[in-house]
Amino acid sequence: MSFLLVQALSGLATAATLFLVSSGLTIVFGVTRIVNFAHGSFYMVGAYAGWSLIERFGGTPAGFWGSVAAAALAMGVLGAAMEIGLLRRLYRSPELFQLLGTFGVVLVVQDLTAWAWGPEDLLGRRAPGLKGSIDILDQPFPLYDLVLIGLGPLVLGLLWLLFNRTRWGTLVRAATQDREMTSALGVDPARLFTGVLFLGCALAGLGGALQVPRESVTLQMDMAIVVEAFVVVVVGGMGSLTGAFLASLLIGQLQAFGILVFPQITLVLVFLFMAVVLVLRPHGLLGRPDEAPPTAPATVTVPLLAGRHAGTWALALLPVLAAAPLVAGDYALILLTEVVILALFAASLHLLIGLGGLVSFGHAAWFGLGAYGSALLVRHLDAPMPLALAGAPVLAGLGALVAGWFCVRRSGLYFAMLTLAFAQIVWSIVFQWYAVTGGDNGILGVWPPGWAAGKATYYWLTLALCGGALWLLYRAAFAPFGYALRAGRDSGLRAESVGIDVRRFQWMAFVLAGAAAGLAGGLYAFAKGSVFPTLLAVPQSVDALVMVLMGGIQTITGPLAGAVVFHLLESEVMSLTDWWRLVLGLIIVALVLVFPKGIVGFLSGIRSRT
Amino acid sequence: MSELVVRDLQRSFGGVQAVGGVSFTLCSGDLLALIGPNGAGKSTCFNLLNGQLRPDSGSVRLDGTELVGLPPRHIWALGVGRTFQITATFASMTVAENVQMVLLSRARRLFGLWRPAAAQFREPALALLDRVGMAAQADRPCGVLAYGDVKRVELAMALASEPTVLLMDEPTAGMAPAERLALMVLTAELVRERGLAVLFTEHDMDAVFGHATRVLVLDRGRLIAEGSPDQVRADPRVQSVYLGGEA
Numbered sequence: 001m002s003f004l005l006v007q008a009l010s011g012l013a014t015a016a017t018l019f020l021v022s023s024g025l026t027i028v029f030g031v032t033r034i035v036n037f038a039h040g041s042f043y044m045v046g047a048y049a050g051w052s053l054i055e056r057f058g059g060t061p062a063g064f065w066g067s068v069a070a071a072a073l074a075m076g077v078l079g080a081a082m083e084i085g086l087l088r089r090l091y092r093s094p095e096l097f098q099l100l101g102t103f104g105v106v107l108v109v110q111d112l113t114a115w116a117w118g119p120e121d122l123l124g125r126r127a128p129g130l131k132g133s134i135d136i137l138d139q140p141f142p143l144y145d146l147v148l149i150g151l152g153p154l155v156l157g158l159l160w161l162l163f164n165r166t167r168w169g170t171l172v173r174a175a176t177q178d179r180e181m182t183s184a185l186g187v188d189p190a191r192l193f194t195g196v197l198f199l200g201c202a203l204a205g206l207g208g209a210l211q212v213p214r215e216s217v218t219l220q221m222d223m224a225i226v227v228e229a230f231v232v233v234v235v236g237g238m239g240s241l242t243g244a245f246l247a248s249l250l251i252g253q254l255q256a257f258g259i260l261v262f263p264q265i266t267l268v269l270v271f272l273f274m275a276v277v278l279v280l281r282p283h284g285l286l287g288r289p290d291e292a293p294p295t296a297p298a299t300v301t302v303p304l305l306a307g308r309h310a311g312t313w314a315l316a317l318l319p320v321l322a323a324a325p326l327v328a329g330d331y332a333l334i335l336l337t338e339v340v341i342l343a344l345f346a347a348s349l350h351l352l353i354g355l356g357g358l359v360s361f362g363h364a365a366w367f368g369l370g371a372y373g374s375a376l377l378v379r380h381l382d383a384p385m386p387l388a389l390a391g392a393p394v395l396a397g398l399g400a401l402v403a404g405w406f407c408v409r410r411s412g413l414y415f416a417m418l419t420l421a422f423a424q425i426v427w428s429i430v431f432q433w434y435a436v437t438g439g440d441n442g443i444l445g446v447w448p449p450g451w452a453a454g455k456a457t458y459y460w461l462t463l464a465l466c467g468g469a470l471w472l473l474y475r476a477a478f479a480p481f482g483y484a485l486r487a488g489r490d491s492g493l494r495a496e497s498v499g500i501d502v503r504r505f506q507w508m509a510f511v512l513a514g515a516a517a518g519l520a521g522g523l524y525a526f527a528k529g530s531v532f533p534t535l536l537a538v539p540q541s542v543d544a545l546v547m548v549l550m551g552g553i554q555t556i557t558g559p560l561a562g563a564v565v566f567h568l569l570e571s572e573v574m575s576l577t578d579w580w581r582l583v584l585g586l587i588i589v590a591l592v593l594v595f596p597k598g599i600v601g602f603l604s605g606i607r608s609r610t
Numbered sequence: 611m612s613e614l615v616v617r618d619l620q621r622s623f624g625g626v627q628a629v630g631g632v633s634f635t636l637c638s639g640d641l642l643a644l645i646g647p648n649g650a651g652k653s654t655c656f657n658l659l660n661g662q663l664r665p666d667s668g669s670v671r672l673d674g675t676e677l678v679g680l681p682p683r684h685i686w687a688l689g690v691g692r693t694f695q696i697t698a699t700f701a702s703m704t705v706a707e708n709v710q711m712v713l714l715s716r717a718r719r720l721f722g723l724w725r726p727a728a729a730q731f732r733e734p735a736l737a738l739l740d741r742v743g744m745a746a747q748a749d750r751p752c753g754v755l756a757y758g759d760v761k762r763v764e765l766a767m768a769l770a771s772e773p774t775v776l777l778m779d780e781p782t783a784g785m786a787p788a789e790r791l792a793l794m795v796l797t798a799e800l801v802r803e804r805g806l807a808v809l810f811t812e813h814d815m816d817a818v819f820g821h822a823t824r825v826l827v828l829d830r831g832r833l834i835a836e837g838s839p840d841q842v843r844a845d846p847r848v849q850s851v852y853l854g855g856e857a
Contacts, residue, residue: 480714498715
């Protein structure tokens with residue numbers, strides 16, 4: 001009994017941190033309508049800054065709490081700077097650009113943090129005066145955690161006062177409900193938004209600095225917390241503070257008790273919880289329908305004319321690609337093989353984004369599921385390569401069939417969040433189910449058999465399979481299926497009123513894209529000889545998005561060009577520097593701000609101008 | 611002969627009754643106008659009829675089949691076509707492809723993964739576009755058309771499904787007077803030729819009284835008059851709430 005009580009209390013302490021971080025995220029979303037991927041970065045840097053300050057001044061209670069406050073304020077200033085430098089230019093962009101742009105910041109901040117504080121985990125000192133624990137029904141419980149538990153409701157109360165008893169708070173609430181109206185009231189929205197970012201990021205920084213006495217400060221904190229904060233915000237209802245508080249409490253308890261019942265799948269539990277809530281209560285626990293994200297199309301709708309002749313070009317290019325082994329060395333062939341695989345991966349995502357307007361933030365799940373499908377067949381069933389390769393799209397397609405059923409129920413940002421959640425579910429299963437998947441050790445020794453072991457042979461095999469799959473995707477895009485998908489994106493209302501079951505087409509597209517990504521994953525596993533959980537992680541999904549964006553969303557050949565350029569950049573440029581995240585992050589931000597139409601769109605823009 | 615029987619249709623939004631007990635019958639050969647001041651509930655009425663909104667109570671039967679509770683695409687499949695007040699077409703496709711989509715949908719060929727869509731049903735699509743006077747613009751992207759032209763594309767799309775009942779929400783809004791007349795004449799022809807049953811809303815009184823076979827007047831969610839154009843024009847209640855000083 002007392003054990004359960006302590007468990008519940010530690011759940012409350014987790015909930016307090018979760019709430020601090022997600023309250024900032026939800027406030028920022030409520031006003032700017034941007035889901036700030038970089039929110040976790042402010043939490044992480046807040047923790048690092050807090051650590052440095054506490055090391056220096058944290059010997060006394062005043063010094064400790066002063067350090068925490070200073071770290072929070074510093075993050076507020078950085079947040080305001082990000083609003084002025086980046087977000088301000090993205091308010092009218094499609095949500096894909098907003099998510100990717102802020103993810104670029106995540107990468108940049110990761111490298112800058114590593115540069116400033118080093119890669120080692122840092123252990124901070126305990127809070128002066130709160131080092132001990134007290135006995136609750138004969139079970140020890142840390143005093144500091146008790147303080148945290150009190151801090152959650154305290155911050156909620158202060159925020160409530162701020163939003164309900166001050167002019168600034170009233171304006172923010174007004175802006176949450178109607179942005180246009182606020183500017184009509186004579187309020188400078190730009191300053192209001194900067195202020196909101198300051199507040200939101202300061203809350204993230206506060207959450208981070210408060211972790212210093214509890215756990216070590218690491219470079220992985222940002223992604224871990226931001227994904228959890230997404231879940232809290234979505235479950236609570238996007239833009240709702242009380243919703244975020246309630247959801248934090250629920251998820252804190254889910255984690256505290258989930259670890260007792262299913263220690264292997266605590267992460268899965270959280271995401272499953274979110275998926276179920278979203279299906280039952282589409283706007284979250286306390287979200288109102290009018291606070292749902294705007295239903296602006298994820299991509300600009302333009303005729304998909306560019307690419308009608310892509311088939312002819314591809315046929316002309318194929319002999320050239322097939323002849324490559326005659327001149328290319330082993331290294332170039334390995335590179336080419338990977339490019340071809342990634343082209344299929346990117347094209348499969350483009351089917352969803354470019355045709356369906358469905359921005360998936362978890363497409364790596366199907367790539368990784370394909371890779372693991374092949375690897376598991378080889379490792380556990382000793383399957384020959386052809387069977388293992390056939391299993392890859394099947395397993396990925398089945399996974400996408402299940403996840404897709406949930407995901408296509410929602411559109412826009414919620415779709416992005418749901419796909420992210422499912423990708424995290426798949427990732428956590430692979431990561432935690434050590435006995436079968438080997439956890440983060442991965443699965444090694446997935447090599448092609450003798451007849452396909454030569455670099456040239458495997459390249460030809462890859463080219464044939466990916467080329468065939470790409471050809472099928474290309475045909476599907478211009479066949480009635482692809483048109484029906486576009487019809488649903490252009491005008492769901494009209495599509496439904498002429499007999500098109502939009503959701504069903506989206507679901508089918510999800511499965512088709514999943515299976516194609518799975519085939520790419522299977523081929524990737526044999527090309528690399530091994531698989532690791534990183535293949536299903538968020539950065540892999542973002543890589544695919546960057547390839548699609550680089551090539552250009554509105555052209556069918558875009559993703560192919562994007563895959564080529566991205567992979568060359570990754571293997572030839574970024575490998576030269578230890579700061580590849582910084583480089584990639586800056587590339588992403590530049591893409592989003594300067595070249596929103598991608599390479600192919602940019603080139604055809606030049607051509608049509610001259 | 612088709613017959614759409616609407617009985618006691620009701621729908622409220624947060625305590626405000628938008629449509630309160632509307633009943634009428636629409637038969638083949640009818641060109642029935644639904645008029646009323648702004649906010650009278652005309653568009654809500656349309657959305658209830660084609661399944662986009664679910665009524666709180668009431669029934670809509672097409673030749674005896676209950677339509678209430680069916681999704682829009684099923685109601686469409688039973689032969690109820692519609693055009694929208696705020697035009698909704700597939701902006702990333704050409705004019706012809708918009709119509710081809712409807713023809714493909716009607717033929718249940720949308721799941722095709724191989725044959726290019728642009729090559730299927732092109733001739734019938736062009737014939738329909740010719741009927742509404744849009745054949746010359748068949749290969750322009752729908753997103754760049756003038757508003758009145760989009761309205762005509764919408765009509766071609768609605769006709770492509772060979773409906774027995776056609777719901778037209780402000781079919782001539784945003785058109786020049788000559789265009790309006792042409793569209794109403796065309797609609798009247800279609801009603802005669804195909805035995806269509808058309809229900810339309812309209813703000814332009816010339817269009818209503820010049821072409822409608824019957825007129826329904828909606829005010830604050832309720833029908834206050836129904837009859838031939840002459841009867842409705844002469845109705846004192848209609849004059850007071852709607853025509854006002856005009857009569």
